[in-house]
Amino acid sequence: MKITVFNGSPRGKNGNTNRIVESFLKGAEKAGAEAENIFLVEKNIEHCRGCFNCWDTTPGKCVHKDDVEALHSIFLASDIVVLASPLYTDNITSILKKFLERILPLVKPNFEYVNGETRHVRRYDRYPDYIAISNCGYPEYSQFQVMTRFFDRLARETNVELKLEIYRTMGELLKIQHILLNPIVKRYLKNVERAGEQFVRDGAVDEKLLRKLKEPLIPEKMYRDKTNAHWDKKLSRL
Numbered sequence: 316m317k318i319t320v321f322n323g324s325p326r327g328k329n330g331n332t333n334r335i336v337e338s339f340l341k342g343a344e345k346a347g348a349e350a351e352n353i354f355l356v357e358k359n360i361e362h363c364r365g366c367f368n369c370w371d372t373t374p375g376k377c378v379h380k381d382d383v384e385a386l387h388s389i390f391l392a393s394d395i396v397v398l399a400s401p402l403y404t405d406n407i408t409s410i411l412k413k414f415l416e417r418i419l420p421l422v423k424p425n426f427e428y429v430n431g432e433t434r435h436v437r438r439y440d441r442y443p444d445y446i447a448i449s450n451c452g453y454p455e456y457s458q459f460q461v462m463t464r465f466f467d468r469l470a471r472e473t474n475v476e477l478k479l480e481i482y483r484t485m486g487e488l489l490k491i492q493h494i495l496l497n498p499i500v501k502r503y504l505k506n507v508e509r510a511g512e513q514f515v516r517d518g519a520v521d522e523k524l525l526r527k528l529k530e531p532l533i534p535e536k537m538y539r540d541k542t543n544a545h546w547d548k549k550l551s552r553l
C-alpha cells in the first residue's frame with residue numbers, strides 16, 4: 316500500500332499536525348506500507364485561475380508550470396492520500412485548499428448524477444481514497460464539525476471514500492515539554508501509531524482505539540485555564 320501525505324500546515328515538518336502524521340506513518344510502515352510525507356508549504360503552488368484550460372484546451376493539464384503536475388502523478392500513484400492540515404478558521408488551511416483546487420484537471424468537465432447529486436466524471440480509472448488528519452488549538456471536539464463535513468463532501472465530489480479521520484484537540488500540547496504532559500502525549504502518539512498499523516493491516520481502525528484518539532489530553536477546563544495563564548504571563552512581559 317502506497318500512502319502519501321499532503322500536509323497543509325505553514326509550520327511544515329515542525330508542526331503539530333506532522334507530529335500526528337509521523338506517528339501514523341510509523342505504524343503504517345511497520346505494517347508494510349510505503350509512505351511519502353509531502354509538505355505543501357515547501358512547494359511552488361499557484362492558485363487556480365479558473366480558466367478551465369485543463370478541461371477544454373489541454374485536457375488533464377493545467378496552464379501553470381509549477382510543482383503541481385509532479386504532485387498529480389504522486390497523488391494518482393497512491394492507494395491512500397492523507398490530507399493533513401491544522402484547523403484554521405474552522406477549516407483546512409489555505410495552503411491545502413489551494414492544492415485541492417488544483418486537482419481539477421484530474422476530473423473531466425462532464426457531469427454524472429449519483430445518489431441525487433451531480434459531480435464530475437473521473438478522468439482516470441484509479442483514484443486514492445482519503446484519510447484526514449488534523450489538530451486544533453481549542454479543546455472541544457465539536458470544533459472539527461466544518462472540517463469533517465468538508466472532507467466528507469470532498470470525498471463525494473472526487474468519487475472516493477474517506478476511510479479514516481484523526482482529529483486532535485488541544486494540539487499545541489503536542490509540542491510542549493512538561494514532566495506531567497510528556498507521558499500523556501507519548502501515549503497518544505503511540506495510539507496514533509497503532510491506528511496506522513491497524514489501518515494498513517485491516518483496512519480500518521477499531522472503534523475502541525478511535526474513541527481513545529478522541530479523548531481530551533487533559534481536562535478541558537484545565538486546558539483553558541492553563542492557556543489563559545500562559546498568555547497572561549507572556550503578554551505581561553511586553
Ligand SMILES: Cc1cc2nc3c(=O)[nH]c(=O)nc-3n(C[C@H](O)[C@H](O)[C@H](O)COP(=O)(O)O)c2cc1C
Nearest residue numbers: 324330331332401402403404405451452453486487
Ligand atoms: C490563523 C490561524 C487560525 C486558527 N484557527 C483555529 C480555529 O478555527 N480553531 C481552533 O481550534 N484552532 C485554530 N488555530 C490553532 C491551530 O489549529 C493550532 O495552533 C495547531 O496546533 C497548529 O497546527 P500546526 O502546528 O500543524 O500548524 C488557528 C491558528 C492560526 C494561526
